[in-house]
Amino acid sequence: MSSSPIIVWFRESLRLSDHPALYTAAQAGGPVVCSYIYDQESPELRPLGGATRWWLAQSLRALRAELQSLGSDLVIRRGPAAKVLGDLAAETKAAAVYWNDVAQSGPRAVADGVEAALGRIDVKTRVFADDLLVDPAEMRGKDGRGPRVFTPFWKRVLALGAPPKPLPTPVRLTPLAGLASLAVDELGLEPTKPDWAGGLRDAWRPGARAAQQRLTQFLETAVGSYAAERDRPDIEATSRLSPHLRFGEISPRQVFHAARFAAEERPALAKGIDKFLSEVGWREFSRHLLFNNPDLATRNLQPSFDAFPWIQNDAALAAWQRGQTGYPIVDAGLRELWHTGSMHNRVRMVVASLLVKHLLIDWRQGEQWFWDTLVDADPGSNPASWQWVAGSGADAAPYFRVFNPVLQGEKFDPQGAYVKRWVPELARLPAPLVHQPWAAKPLELAEAGVALGRSYPAPAVDHKLGRERALAAYARLRTSD
Incomplete structure (x- = not known):
């Protein structure tokens, strides 16, 4: 048993179970210092948006409570990770610092700086694979390029076999007393003036325990109909695990093995589980894209789009952000996003399509809005999805x-329940009209209390005209190639 402590640097694995760095440090038998560094100063890191900062605060509180239940605590400090961890290692006379890898260029550059700083004071380091099912280096083709098409990528991932089984939670951790730590409140992660997070608090319960409960509930209930109903925003048909995965409150290995176990126990669920795991695969695919293209959020993967004639229209962008486009399904999604920090995936595609195709507004402006307002704003999935649309x-x-x-x-919200929830000014319209209120007769609008152009806007652009304009812009792009 070593008497020198090991520091475990928590990064984007805010959980105790299936945490390779924590598990290995605990096995050594000596004191373990669990630390989180809030680093806003390392230039390689993309600053978090408002909604993800809120989630991070709740997740850190949940992590601290879990550590305390094991007799330990979370040492929270702020500043450049290399300096802060170097100081903490010197202060604790640590033998080593362990952490889980984040397979992205920015976090890896920061980790390289940490390793160099610790090396200068003779503190050992160990890095553990964690946030992906497969190492991106294993997925490069003979030409050295990473994957560009999802289906062959996912088939290859599955062909490699199941990922390692999740590691258990340490039974007990030996702490090191007397270490100074910030309170979560001191990080300034949560909004105060104004406090706009009330809807987020109502909609979500962050933390690893909540993530495990959500996965269990999903596999016991909705997964059987997932393949058929996952595109329906009007019903609870999805896992809602994405923010938990985003912050590592649950690992993709845990999700994979729990889903496969459920399929073995109840073969009738296999179709839904396969579809569900393929969506986990899209997260994996997007992270691999980001690994191979660090500027995914700012640069077109297809260079031909660099010449696309985007329109700068601040008024249209603001109306879109507020959910005032005049298209009910789009406005419902954007209002759901603002209130809850989330949006149904099918609706995300429709919302994004309206911005980049009907309005010809650069996808990067939409990606930035989602980055700031989504609790699951993932550095891979968010830009990859916007570029896909x-x-x-x-x-x-x-x-x-x-x-x-x-x-x-009409197809995915057939009774208009989703729209009526988030666009209450249309709640009294009958289902056949709720998705196109402009088609209602004057008497129907009056009976529903809808005044087009006043209580609810007319469409920002006619669909047919918007589509033709988008195709014309694309045709000009192709001609100029």
Whole structure:
């Protein structure tokens, strides 16, 4: 048993179970210092948005409570990770610092700086694979390039076999007393003036325990109908695990093995579970794209789109952000996003399509808005999904695929329940009209209390005209290639 402590640097694995760095440090038998460094100063890191900062605060509180239940605590400090961890290692006379890898260029650059700083004071380091099912280095082709098409990528991941089984939670951790730590409140992560997070608090319960409970509930209930109902925003048909995965409150290995176990126990669930795991695969695919393209949030993966004639329209962008586009399914999604920090995935695609195709606003402006307002704003999935919709990314939807917001609403919200929840000014319209209130007769509008252009806006752009304009812009782009 070593008497010198090991520091475990918690990064984006805010859990105790299946935490390779923590598990290995605990096995050594000596004191373990669990630390979180809030680093806003290392230039390689993309600053968190408002909604993810709120989630991080709740997740850190939950992590601290779990550590305290094991007789330990979380040492929270702020500043450049290399300096702060170097100081903490010197202060504790640590033998080593362990952490889980974050397979992204920015976090790896920060980790390299930490390793160099610790090396200068003769403190050992160990890094453990964690946030992906497969190491991106294993997925490069003969030409050295990373994956660009999802289906062969996911088939190859599955062909490699199941990932390692999740590690157990340490039974007990030996702490090191007397270490100074910030309170979560001192990090300034949560909004105060004004406090706009009330809807987030109502909608979510962050933390690893909540993540495990959500996974268990999903596998016991909704997963059986997931393949058929996952595109329906009007019903609870999805796992809602994405923010928990985003902050490492649950690992993709835990999700994979729990889902496979459920399929073995109840074979009738296999179709839903396969579809669910393929969505976990899209997260994996997006993270691999980010690993191979660190500027995924700012640069078109397809260079031809660099010449696309985007329109700078601040008024239209603001109306879109507020959920005032005049297309009910789009406005419902954007209002849900503002209130809860989330949006149903099918609706995200329709919302994004309207911005980049009907309004011809650069996808990067939409990506930035989602980055600031989504609790699950993932550094890979968010830009990859926006590029997919725009047609500029990997495995992209064809540019001529322009979602019709009316048809999408009628198909996936057939009774208008989703729209009526988030756009209450249309709540009294009958289902056939709720997705296109402009088609209602004057008497129908009056009976529903709807005054188009006043209580609810007219469409920002006619669908047919918007589609034709988008296709014309794309045609000019193709001609100039």
